[in-house]
Amino acid sequence: MIGRKNMGRVSPFLLVLLGFGFFIGTYNLLTLVMHKGSSSVKEEGLYDPIVRRPDGVSGETGAKFHVALTATDAPYSKWQCRIMYYWYKKMRDVLGSDMGGFTRVLHSGNPDNLMDEIPTVVVDPLPEGLDRGYIVLNRPWAFVQWLEKATIEEEYILMAEPDHIFVNPLPNLAHGDHPSAFPFFYIKPSDHEKVIRKYYPEELGPVTNVDPIGNSPVIIKKSTLEKIAPTWMNVSLRMKDDPETDKAFGWVLEMYGYAVASALHGVRHILRKDFMLQPPWDLEIGNKFIIHYTYGCDYNMKGELTYGKIGEWRFDKRSHLNGPPPRNLSLPPPGVPESVVRLVKAVNEATANIPNWDTL
Numbered sequence: 017m018i019g020r021k022n023m024g025r026v027s028p029f030l031l032v033l034l035g036f037g038f039f040i041g042t043y044n045l046l047t048l049v050m051h052k053g054s055s056s057v058k059e060e061g062l063y064d065p066i067v068r069r070p071d072g073v074s075g076e077t078g079a080k081f082h083v084a085l086t087a088t089d090a091p092y093s094k095w096q097c098r099i100m101y102y103w104y105k106k107m108r109d110v111l112g113s114d115m116g117g118f119t120r121v122l123h124s125g126n127p128d129n130l131m132d133e134i135p136t137v138v139v140d141p142l143p144e145g146l147d148r149g150y151i152v153l154n155r156p157w158a159f160v161q162w163l164e165k166a167t168i169e170e171e172y173i174l175m176a177e178p179d180h181i182f183v184n185p186l187p188n189l190a191h192g193d194h195p196s197a198f199p200f201f202y203i204k205p206s207d208h209e210k211v212i213r214k215y216y217p218e219e220l221g222p223v224t225n226v227d228p229i230g231n232s233p234v235i236i237k238k239s240t241l242e243k244i245a246p247t248w249m250n251v252s253l254r255m256k257d258d259p260e261t262d263k264a265f266g267w268v269l270e271m272y273g274y275a276v277a278s279a280l281h282g283v284r285h286i287l288r289k290d291f292m293l294q295p296p297w298d299l300e301i302g303n304k305f306i307i308h309y310t311y312g313c314d315y316n317m318k319g320e321l322t323y324g325k326i327g328e329w330r331f332d333k334r335s336h337l338n339g340p341p342p343r344n345l346s347l348p349p350p351g352v353p354e355s356v357v358r359l360v361k362a363v364n365e366a367t368a369n370i371p372n373w374d375t376l
């Protein structure tokens with residue numbers, strides 16, 4: 017090529033110039049994107065920006081994972097599960113997804129009216145009174161029973177929750193024996209050293225061995241979860257039984273239960289901030305995989321967040337405790353972040369396509 021006198025009519029000099037221009041353009045774009053990304057993290061100030069990976073681990077596993085959704089038969093749980101399952105089916109078949117089968121692990125002890133719609137395994141709730149009204153303590157017990165009774169084809173498991181919506185095809189984020197998890201900014205084992213030490217004795221190592229996570233979302237080898245789940249149950253029950261721990265951890269006690277139990281088994285998680293996004297705090301979907309709609313989204317008609325104050329426009333799962341939200345929810349006003357718009361559109365798409373949405 018270089019030896020040729022002329023390349024058609026375009027001089028090599030111009031080509032080089034064009035190439036260079038393109039490089040500069042791309043470089044600027046990348047800088048812009050990276051700058052934007054980092055500044056939005058700073059502005060929000062919610063997350064520890066460090067994504068830690070165990071040394072020498074890279075590349076994704078590619079093995080399929082089974083999606084396990086723990087749920088109850090309450091109407092509030094059911095409508096969320098139906099939306100969750102709709103998006104699982106849609107994203108499962110998209111290139112880049114490593115999703116395998118799906119099970120709703122229904123821990124209310126009896127079949128319900130979604131058995132034909134969603135693949136479900138029924139397990140028992142904790143014996144009366146043991147959960148002390150803290151229903152999520154049933155989760156570890158549900159996993160213990162499900163792992164014991166089910167034949168699961170996949171080597172890996174994603175522990176998911178009803179208020180999760182898949183917005184991108186989810187690959188297997190685990191690496192071999194290392195599970196992956198989403199780091200929650202409010203799980204801070206080091207801030208609770210004294211309490212953690214009741215369950216994670218000093219001889220096992222620093223409290224920083226306890227990851228800032230809960231059990232969901234986590235992608236983990238089935239064999240590893242089989243070891244952790246009984247400990248998770250035991251630790252969570254002991255934590256709930258201890259007034260000091262119960263007070264310190266409150267509604268996230270069971271998350272600490274999982275974090276401590278995995279540390280007791282010497283299991284560290286790869287922390288993936290891109291695992292999940294939480295509107296209204298996270299503004300963009302980008303390359304993240306799961307929308308977690310646990311926070312209410314309240315806005316005025318100017319598109320300004322009025323968090324903690326009921327907005328003129330709102331989407332809050334807690335507005336629908338006794339039954340499903342109606343189909344075709346109104347879209348947020350202009351100026352509301354993409355993450356919230358996408359969430360409402362995802363809910364609307366699911367409810368429009370699920371038969372008997374408001375009658376089941």
Ligand SMILES: *[C@@H]1O[C@H](CO)[C@@H](O)[C@H](O)[C@H]1NC(C)=O
Nearest residue numbers: 247249250251252253254257
């Ligand atoms: C948890 O495990 C400990 C030690 O193995 C045992 O003594 C205790 O009874 C268990 N607690 C529960 C609630 O299962």
Ligand SMILES: *[C@@H]1O[C@H](CO)[C@@H](O)[C@H](O)[C@H]1NC(C)=O
Nearest residue numbers: 343344345346347348364368
């Ligand atoms: C959904 O609601 C909008 C108004 O908010 C209306 O214009 C539209 O026709 C509705 N779509 C369906 C499918 O009902």
